[in-house]
Amino acid sequence: MTRVGGGFLALIALTLPLWLPSAYHLHVAIMAGIFGVLALSLNLLLGYTGQLSLGHAAFFGIGAYTSALLTLKLEWSFWPALAAAVALAGAAGWFIGRLSLKLRGAYFVLVTISFAGVISLVSVNWIELTNGPLGLPGVPAPELGPWSLRTKTAYYYLVLAAVALSYVVSRRLVDSRIGRAFVALRENEALAESIGVDVTHYLVLAAVVSAAMAGLGGSLYAHYTRFVSPEVFLFSYTVTMVIMVVAGGKGTLAGPLVGAVLFTALPEALRAATSWQWQMLAYGVLLVLLVVFMPRGIVPHISASFSRTPRQ
Amino acid sequence: MNGLVLGGTYALLGIGLTLIFGLMNVVNFAHGEFYTLGAYAAFAALGWAGVDFFMAVLAAIAAGAALGWLCEVTLLRPLRNESIDTTMLVMIGVWIAMQNAELLVWGGVAKSIPHPFPTAPLVLGPVAIAPLRLFVLLIAVGLIAASWLLIQKTKLGRAMRATFQDRDTAALMGVGIGRIHAATFAFGSALAAAAGALLGPVFLAYPSMGDLASLKAFSVVILGGLGNLPGATLGGLLLGISEELGAGYISSGYRDAVGFVIIILVLLFRPAGLFARQERIA
Amino acid sequence: MLAVRNLAVRFGGVTALEGVSFDVRPGSITSVIGPNGAGKTTAFNAITGYLRPAGGRVTYEDVALTGLRPSAIARRGIVRTFQRTSVFPSLSVEDNVLTGLHLRGTAGFLAVLAGRQRLVSEERSLAADAAAIIEFVGLAHRRRETASGLPYGEQRLVELAVALAARPRVLLLDEPGAGMTGAEKTVVSGLIRKVREQNVTILLVEHDMRMVMGISDTVIVLNGGRVIAEGAPAEIQAHPDVIRAYLGASHGSA
Numbered sequence: 001m002t003r004v005g006g007g008f009l010a011l012i013a014l015t016l017p018l019w020l021p022s023a024y025h026l027h028v029a030i031m032a033g034i035f036g037v038l039a040l041s042l043n044l045l046l047g048y049t050g051q052l053s054l055g056h057a058a059f060f061g062i063g064a065y066t067s068a069l070l071t072l073k074l075e076w077s078f079w080p081a082l083a084a085a086v087a088l089a090g091a092a093g094w095f096i097g098r099l100s101l102k103l104r105g106a107y108f109v110l111v112t113i114s115f116a117g118v119i120s121l122v123s124v125n126w127i128e129l130t131n132g133p134l135g136l137p138g139v140p141a142p143e144l145g146p147w148s149l150r151t152k153t154a155y156y157y158l159v160l161a162a163v164a165l166s167y168v169v170s171r172r173l174v175d176s177r178i179g180r181a182f183v184a185l186r187e188n189e190a191l192a193e194s195i196g197v198d199v200t201h202y203l204v205l206a207a208v209v210s211a212a213m214a215g216l217g218g219s220l221y222a223h224y225t226r227f228v229s230p231e232v233f234l235f236s237y238t239v240t241m242v243i244m245v246v247a248g249g250k251g252t253l254a255g256p257l258v259g260a261v262l263f264t265a266l267p268e269a270l271r272a273a274t275s276w277q278w279q280m281l282a283y284g285v286l287l288v289l290l291v292v293f294m295p296r297g298i299v300p301h302i303s304a305s306f307s308r309t310p311r312q
Numbered sequence: 313m314n315g316l317v318l319g320g321t322y323a324l325l326g327i328g329l330t331l332i333f334g335l336m337n338v339v340n341f342a343h344g345e346f347y348t349l350g351a352y353a354a355f356a357a358l359g360w361a362g363v364d365f366f367m368a369v370l371a372a373i374a375a376g377a378a379l380g381w382l383c384e385v386t387l388l389r390p391l392r393n394e395s396i397d398t399t400m401l402v403m404i405g406v407w408i409a410m411q412n413a414e415l416l417v418w419g420g421v422a423k424s425i426p427h428p429f430p431t432a433p434l435v436l437g438p439v440a441i442a443p444l445r446l447f448v449l450l451i452a453v454g455l456i457a458a459s460w461l462l463i464q465k466t467k468l469g470r471a472m473r474a475t476f477q478d479r480d481t482a483a484l485m486g487v488g489i490g491r492i493h494a495a496t497f498a499f500g501s502a503l504a505a506a507a508g509a510l511l512g513p514v515f516l517a518y519p520s521m522g523d524l525a526s527l528k529a530f531s532v533v534i535l536g537g538l539g540n541l542p543g544a545t546l547g548g549l550l551l552g553i554s555e556e557l558g559a560g561y562i563s564s565g566y567r568d569a570v571g572f573v574i575i576i577l578v579l580l581f582r583p584a585g586l587f588a589r590q591e592r593i594a
Numbered sequence: 595m596l597a598v599r600n601l602a603v604r605f606g607g608v609t610a611l612e613g614v615s616f617d618v619r620p621g622s623i624t625s626v627i628g629p630n631g632a633g634k635t636t637a638f639n640a641i642t643g644y645l646r647p648a649g650g651r652v653t654y655e656d657v658a659l660t661g662l663r664p665s666a667i668a669r670r671g672i673v674r675t676f677q678r679t680s681v682f683p684s685l686s687v688e689d690n691v692l693t694g695l696h697l698r699g700t701a702g703f704l705a706v707l708a709g710r711q712r713l714v715s716e717e718r719s720l721a722a723d724a725a726a727i728i729e730f731v732g733l734a735h736r737r738r739e740t741a742s743g744l745p746y747g748e749q750r751l752v753e754l755a756v757a758l759a760a761r762p763r764v765l766l767l768d769e770p771g772a773g774m775t776g777a778e779k780t781v782v783s784g785l786i787r788k789v790r791e792q793n794v795t796i797l798l799v800e801h802d803m804r805m806v807m808g809i810s811d812t813v814i815v816l817n818g819g820r821v822i823a824e825g826a827p828a829e830i831q832a833h834p835d836v837i838r839a840y841l842g843a844s845h846g847s848a
Binding site: 052099102103106107109110111113114115117118121125235239242246278280281283284285286287288291292295 | 333339387390391394398400401402404405406407408409410411412413415416523527530531534566568569571572573575576579580
Binding site: 180191195205 | 642643644663664665666668669673674675676680681682683684685689692693694696697699701703706707709713717720756757759760
């Protein structure tokens with residue numbers, strides 16, 4: 001990704017509201033941005049430390065509910081609520097991270113699913129807190145000083161800022177000694193330990209950052225759709241995130257973003273054409289095909305074909 | 313009593329998955345979909361083909377076995393040398409595809425599967441049980457026993473155990489590894505389909521019934537220890553009974569949480585399962 | 595000095611090591627030999643924290659190592675290699691060694707997030723260190739290649755480079771010559787001597803007798819989980835118990 005290319009993309013992103021044809025398109029862009037944050041967060045765990053967390057919707061949902069409840073019931077303003085959502089989701093990530101110390105691979109996956117399942121059931125049944133399946137309507141829009149960020153354009157820039165922040169955090173982590181430690185854990189944990197990588201510290205760190213970022217996505221989602229219900233814990237959200245990361249290219253930073261845009265725009269485009277069952281069916285088939293034929297994802301596949309330069 | 317009925321079917325699910333996950337090391341998130349398939353196959357056999365109930369159950373089992381065999385041969389075999397994450401993701405894809413295919417074919421409205429049993433409960437001593445559930449329990453027990461016999465006593469079972477304990481030696485001794493893998497997956501899936509065909513008439517058939525079934529199957533497998541058949545059987549019964557007790561004493565909204573909580577607690581404290589006898593050498 | 599006292603390791607009913615005691619003098623090259631199944635790699639695993647011993651103590655400069663995690667032991671300067679090639683497979687040689695330099699870096703979470711300037715200079719110096727280590731093991735021409743694509747002998751050199759990057763004071767090499775050609779073994783022996791010259795104590799497990807006798811100052815012989823002899827190479831070669839142990843085992847080694 002050259003600096004010119006990156007600058008160009010940034011320019012497009014910054015001016016998007018000016019040249020998108022309708023508010024609906026802007027809506028799609030906002031959703032793509034939120035999922036971009038979520039995909040980047042899952043990528044830290046899945047792509048870099050190699051731990052498949054299939055309970056990621058739990059962090060998303062915890063962020064959404066925390067932010068919604070604080071602004072609705074305790075009348076906090078948006079920004080502290082956002083911070084609390086990120087913190088609480090991060091704490092959940094800490095818990096999962098410590099669990100992962102004893103468990104790897106499939107066991108870790110199962111625990112993450114179970115965790116999400118329990119949290120989901122709590123959100124459905126603890127009616128005094130969460131209003132159960134009816135959900136929490138009327139989540140207030142965020143404010144920046146005297147301005148309300150109620151309009152789509154304003155919210156778009158908020159989400160864009162969040163995507164940029166998530167990207168920068170991910171980039172800095174990944175390019176550093178910490179990122180190398182993450183990758184070492186994924187590639188060969190025994191070897192990583194022998195050269196002094198503290199497995200506990202780095203796995204928990206990855207889980208906390210990943211969860212906190214997902215919590216950020218959740219809060220943004222809650223204040224955009226202005227409604228939170230136990231549906232945020234739906235497994236299909238996790239699946240969507242996984243597909244975005246895997247299809248886009250886990251272990252890269254552009255991959256999840258590409259995946260997020262692709263798999264937000266695609267269903268919207270398909271929605272006009274077919275029912276969502278066909279779409280989900282297509283998702284399933286697509287996932288299978290991608291794993292079999294492009295196991296490293298779209299971005300690595302494409303960049304590999306570009307870098308077939310002559311040997312020196 | 314209902315706990316036993318549930319438990320028996322959970323045991324079937326668990327045995328199937330412990331073979332697939334425990335022995336083949338495939339994280340089969342689509343296991344619940346074979347369960348759903350069993351229910352819908354029975355429904356289809358009854359509705360479209362007009363066969364009687366017992367034939368429908370057999371048809372469901374056959375459908376499970378056939379699709380399982382197909383999955384193994386086309387999807388899992390080429391990926392056998394990849395990491396466990398890859399097969400996991402493929403099976404998630406299969407899960408999504410199967411569930412939505414079922415949605416498309418049969419719609420989202422739950423289907424009731426007709427059965428020939430009278431609804432009045434039979435009274436056996438202190439317990440009363442609906443005849444359908446008794447049938448389910450008996451067939452489940454029969455299938456469980458048949459599975460034990462298959463694994464322990466038959467040539468196929470011995471070949472399976474040999475393959476998964478030491479693949480290279482088994483291959484040297486003339487065991488067809490590919491066929492054993494396919495057969496094991498088919499057998500596990502057939503058991504899941506059987507569970508679906510049996511429980512379908514008891515409850516209802518709907519496309520997402522497999523999601524919870526998958527997770528409960530994993531719960532049973534973890535409880536009993538990977539690859540541990542008697543463990544899975546006991547685990548299934550335990551899960552069924554604790555769900556019924558939980559629903560009775562705590563609250564029915566949280567009944568499904570029992571399976572999740574079991575997974576978390578067992579993995580935290582006794583990862584080898586409650587019934588594992590030996591410490592594995594690292 | 596690395597001191598092992600009464601080390602015992604048991605697996606279920608099997609005793610892999612019993613009453614194993616020896617010292618590794620600083621700056622020496624010490625080899626551990628013995629027939630297959632004598633417990634050599636088990637001893638390595640116990641010393642470096644990959645196995646919890648059933649009894650005994652391992653100390654380095656009088657600080658106890660037993661009970662510590664492998665990463666904590668590495669931080670104290672004891673680094674090991676593994677019996678089967680152990681690299682970071684999908685990373686390049688360069689990135690393998692850079693990752694190995696983990697302990698030489700200081701970047702913590704907050705510093706990384708803040709993007710401090712000193713990190714940039716730290717990364718540059720780490721890259722220079724990596725280049726130097728790669729040069730030392732003779733893989734400069736391979737530095738951009740993916741580790742898993744290299745031939746076996748070169749992968750083991752990558753492994754050595756990664757271990758060296760962790761700045762060991764005691765380097766434990768698990769069968770460094772395994773599967774190598776005669777020429778490759780000579781290269782490795784030369785490297786081991788050069789590493790020792792930089793004041794690193796070396797403890798190695800090896801089956802190749804010529805290699806062992808050629809570079810070792812001290813040889814320790816294990817059999818059936820116990821130390822049966824310890825001394826200079828010449829003494830060991832003539833030691834009756836050692837000869838009996840090897841003749842009694844299924845086969846000696848080349």
